[in-house]
Amino acid sequence: xxxxxxxxxxxxxxxxxxxxxxxxxxxxxxxxxxxxxxxxxxxxxxxxxxxxxxxxxxxxxxxxxxxxxxxxxxxxxxxxxxxxxxxxxxxxxxxxxxxxxxxxxxxxxxxxxxxxxxxxxxxxxxxxxxxxxxxxxxxxxxxxxxxxxxxxxxxxxxxxxxxxxxxxxxxxxxxxxxxxxxxxxxxxxxxxxxxxxxxxxxxxxxxxxxxxxxxxxxxxxxxxxxxxxxxxxxxxxxxxxxxxxxxxxxxxxxxxxxxxxxxxxxxxxxxxxxxxxxxxxxxxxxxxxxxxxxxxxxxxxxxxxxxxxxxxxxxxxxxxxxxxxxxxxxxxxxxxxxxxxxxxxxxxxxxxxxxxxxxxxxxxxxxxxxxxxxxxxxxxxxxxxxxxxxxxxxxxxxxxxxxxxxxxxxxxxxxxxxxxxxxxxxxxxxxxxxxxxxxxxxxxxxxxxxxxxxxxxxxxxxxxxxxxxxxxxxxxxxxxxxxxxxxxxxxxxxxxxxxxxx
Amino acid sequence: xxxxxxxxxxxxxxxxxxxxxxxxxxxxxxxxxxxxxxxxxxxxxxxxxxxxxxxxxxxxxxxxxxxxxxxxxxxxxxxxxxxxxxxxxxxxxxxxxxxxxxxxxxxxxxxxxxxxxxxxxxxxxxxxxxxxxxxxxxxxxxxxxxxxxxxxxxxxxxxxxxxxxxxxxxxxxxxxxxxxxxxxxxxxxxxxxxxxxxxxxxxxxxxxxxxxxxxxxxxxxxxxxxxxxxxxxxxxxxxxxxxxxxxxxxxxxxxxxxxxxxxxxxxxxxxxxxxxxxxxxxxxxxxxxxxxxxxxxxxxxxxxxxxxxxxxxxxxxxxxxxxxxxxx
Numbered sequence: 001x002x003x004x005x006x007x008x009x010x011x012x013x014x015x016x017x018x019x020x021x022x023x024x025x026x027x028x029x030x031x032x033x034x035x036x037x038x039x040x041x042x043x044x045x046x047x048x049x050x051x052x053x054x055x056x057x058x059x060x061x062x063x064x065x066x067x068x069x070x071x072x073x074x075x076x077x078x079x080x081x082x083x084x085x086x087x088x089x090x091x092x093x094x095x096x097x098x099x100x101x102x103x104x105x106x107x108x109x110x111x112x113x114x115x116x117x118x119x120x121x122x123x124x125x126x127x128x129x130x131x132x133x134x135x136x137x138x139x140x141x142x143x144x145x146x147x148x149x150x151x152x153x154x155x156x157x158x159x160x161x162x163x164x165x166x167x168x169x170x171x172x173x174x175x176x177x178x179x180x181x182x183x184x185x186x187x188x189x190x191x192x193x194x195x196x197x198x199x200x201x202x203x204x205x206x207x208x209x210x211x212x213x214x215x216x217x218x219x220x221x222x223x224x225x226x227x228x229x230x231x232x233x234x235x236x237x238x239x240x241x242x243x244x245x246x247x248x249x250x251x252x253x254x255x256x257x258x259x260x261x262x263x264x265x266x267x268x269x270x271x272x273x274x275x276x277x278x279x280x281x282x283x284x285x286x287x288x289x290x291x292x293x294x295x296x297x298x299x300x301x302x303x304x305x306x307x308x309x310x311x312x313x314x315x316x317x318x319x320x321x322x323x324x325x326x327x328x329x330x331x332x333x334x335x336x337x338x339x340x341x342x343x344x345x346x347x348x349x350x351x352x353x354x355x356x357x358x359x360x361x362x363x364x365x366x367x368x369x370x371x372x373x374x375x376x377x378x379x380x381x382x383x384x385x386x387x388x389x390x391x392x393x394x395x396x397x398x399x400x401x402x403x404x405x406x407x408x409x410x411x412x413x414x415x416x417x418x419x420x421x422x423x424x425x426x427x428x429x430x431x432x433x434x435x436x437x438x439x440x441x442x443x444x445x446x447x448x449x450x451x452x453x454x455x456x457x458x459x460x461x462x463x464x465x466x467x468x469x470x471x472x473x474x475x476x477x478x479x480x481x482x483x484x485x486x487x488x489x490x491x492x493x494x495x496x497x498x499x500x501x502x
Numbered sequence: 503x504x505x506x507x508x509x510x511x512x513x514x515x516x517x518x519x520x521x522x523x524x525x526x527x528x529x530x531x532x533x534x535x536x537x538x539x540x541x542x543x544x545x546x547x548x549x550x551x552x553x554x555x556x557x558x559x560x561x562x563x564x565x566x567x568x569x570x571x572x573x574x575x576x577x578x579x580x581x582x583x584x585x586x587x588x589x590x591x592x593x594x595x596x597x598x599x600x601x602x603x604x605x606x607x608x609x610x611x612x613x614x615x616x617x618x619x620x621x622x623x624x625x626x627x628x629x630x631x632x633x634x635x636x637x638x639x640x641x642x643x644x645x646x647x648x649x650x651x652x653x654x655x656x657x658x659x660x661x662x663x664x665x666x667x668x669x670x671x672x673x674x675x676x677x678x679x680x681x682x683x684x685x686x687x688x689x690x691x692x693x694x695x696x697x698x699x700x701x702x703x704x705x706x707x708x709x710x711x712x713x714x715x716x717x718x719x720x721x722x723x724x725x726x727x728x729x730x731x732x733x734x735x736x737x738x739x740x741x742x743x744x745x746x747x748x749x750x751x752x753x754x755x756x757x758x759x760x761x762x763x764x765x766x767x768x769x770x771x772x773x774x775x776x777x778x779x780x781x782x783x784x785x786x787x788x789x790x791x792x793x794x795x796x797x798x799x800x801x802x803x804x805x806x807x808x809x810x811x812x813x814x815x816x817x818x819x820x821x822x823x824x825x826x827x828x829x830x
Contacts, residue, residue, distance in 0.1 A: 061709075080708075081708070081711070082708075082709075082710070085711055086711075099699040099703045099707060099770065100702065101701075101702040110707065111710030112710075119691055119692075120690055120692055
């Protein structure tokens with residue numbers, strides 16, 4: 001820090017002309033950003049627009065090539081995240097998580113332990129931890145292991161940790177992407193309280209309803225440059241999308257096609273998670289069915305049991321009239337039932353392999369003992385063209401693609417298996433609006449071509465716009481089936497939460 | 503802690519079974535429980551337990567050290583050389599040997615944490631390098647103290663008399679000392695807290711301001727230092743070290759003892775009591791085999807079988823428990 005005195009009228013945090021290049025990519029080009037005390041500034045933009053790079057620059061994780069960061073009007077040099085934390089800038093990173101082998105108190109004080117010489121002052125940390133936890137409304141025992149906390153509790157713990165470090169700037173990256181509605185509401189409450197106390201919050205979210213509800217100002221990024229700002233009263237869904245993509249997206253619900261014969265029949269299937277709740281439903285060809293419900297309502301478990309990734313407790317599954325007897329995902333794929341899993345990086349792709357190898361994985365053909373290279377290359381070229389995958393070549397490593405393009409590779413790899421019914425778990429999680437619209441269009445086209453599509457989503461807007469019909473799950477069972485005029489946000493939420501109200 | 507309990511039960515069962523089966527009808531005595539056998543066994547537990555702690559320091563960070571046996575060999579060759587050939591005093595020789603071993607650990611740490619090499623590669627090469635170096639250094643001659651270092655050898659062969667016929671081996675006391683020290687460091691100091699945090703999630707620890715590089719290097723230093731101390735004890739015990747075989751495969755006993763005691767190879771997990779019990783089991787099993795079969799031919803097979811059985815039991819019990827916890 002330079003010795004210049006702080007100016008009280010200066011913004012709390014300011015970035016001036018920040019630029020950052022990675023090999024082959026210009027991630028940020030002269031970006032300006034400012035944050036006032038007691039303000040929630042939402043940072044919006046598509047994936048790859050530079051949001052996360054800007055966030056990392058502000059938090060000292062990466063060093064900018066040019067430009068300046070100022071705190072209270074004084075230039076700041078951040079050599080690492082620990083520097084930023086000392087200066088009062090805390091990053092709450094969705095994927096970073098905590099050391100879950102520590103206790104709550106241990107995690108809260110990690111890196112800034114109260115000590116007496118080399119020894120920990122465990123009692124003092126425990127009692128201070130209680131106070132910090134109380135401030136964010138987290139009622140857990142400081143001696144409890146972090147591994148035993150729910151995702152929302154971990155998020156609140158991270159905020160408590162930031163407060164403990166006397167953070168005046170909180171940078172939150174998709175903090176609610178894995179939270180339940182109740183946890184999300186609690187988190188918003190805490191953010192508003194902090195704002196009232198003068199903390200500045202940089203809030204990054206793909207969920208535009210959240211931005212609308214929380215932000216005092218929205219700052220747009222596009223292709224590594226500023227694309228404009230919206231004051232609180234101008235933040236609308238359309239304006240945000242404009243800011244991000246510079247074009248209007250069609251979000252109106254499509255006109256459902258006349259459904260065909262039954263493609264997927266599920267009769268009395270029970271899962272390990274909810275052995276007491278048999279599930280029964282049908283999906284017809286040309287239909288898109290959304291499965292809504294809160295986190296932990298058994299949606300993912302149901303899809304996993306249908307394709308045989310998880311054990312199925314009783315019940316019957318039939319694809320295009322033919323019963324599916326078990327035999328795991330390979331047998332299901334042969335019968336025409338495939339699943340695009342929730343966690344595409346862990347379950348959907350082999351990140352270190354290239355586009356060609358990933359696309360051909362489930363359908364790989366042999367010529368004698370060897371891989372049929374011609375088939376593989378042909379499949380890869382065709383799929384890249386059809387799905388509009390933005391890859392340099394079929395040899396590009398999948399891990400280096402953006403989230404949306406990775407998801408298209410997962411989609412393409414299963415389409416190669418010519419399925420009759422397509423199951424998707426959170427198809428657009430971590431995917432930006434532009435790529436999201438392309439995936440919707442692709443699913444519409446697939447349904448029109450005769451496929452039955454079933455998807456699970458925690459994004460209500462997605463269920464409302466994409467599905468012809470929605471099934472709402474709670475505690476492992478389907479509690480409501482909604483279509484047409486009855487498919488509204490209110491109805492879905494009522495069915496999903498009515499147990500909590502009871 | 504739960505793991506330590508499980509391994510403790512297994513240890514008790516094996517010991518009780520061995521004691522029962524070692525009954526000699528002619529003398530009417532239980533050979534396993536004889537003072538001679540117990541003293542020997544406890545001494546070996548002490549010696550190998552030190553190596554178990556060496557391995558644990560590195561495994562807790564999520565790393566591995568395959569060169570422990572080779573470092574034992576270095577200590578086993580250098581300590582006699584300093585004492586007998588260079589005429590060092592006992593204390594000076596011990597300190598110099600330990601400094602050399604700590605230096606090896608520092609070198610490992612710099613390569614792993616500084617340069618980003620894989621611990622497996624660094625220490626596998628170390629395994630070959632140090633043993634080969636010692637063979638050249640000693641000209642493949644057996645190194646020993648002769649009559650020198652009688653005082654120092656008490657560290658390895660001494661016994662504290664307990665009762666008339668039984669003496670507590672000094673290496674076991676050394677192990678107890680190291681175990682208590684490790685427990686204090688791991689559970690009561692900032693250093694230990696950071697070590698476990700770094701082992702489980704290095705990225706998160708670094709973001710929290712933990713000096714992860716320095717800590718990792720320190721862990722490798724602690725490992726080689728303890729391995730070197732173990733090596734000194736081993737050579738003081740037998741009074742002869744042949745570079746081509748001294749300490750060979752000891753890293754496997756060390757790693758197996760630590761892992762058996764619940765130190766997870768993915769890092770960030772482990773208890774002091776577990777390491778002691780795991781290392782003890784690794785010595786009780788060979789003892790069992792020698793007593794019951796009059797030969798050590800089956801040693802590796804039985805040790806391997808029992809560890810595998812333990813791992814299977816752990817997994818099956820864990821699954822069964824998590825199934826029972828599921829909501830109905």
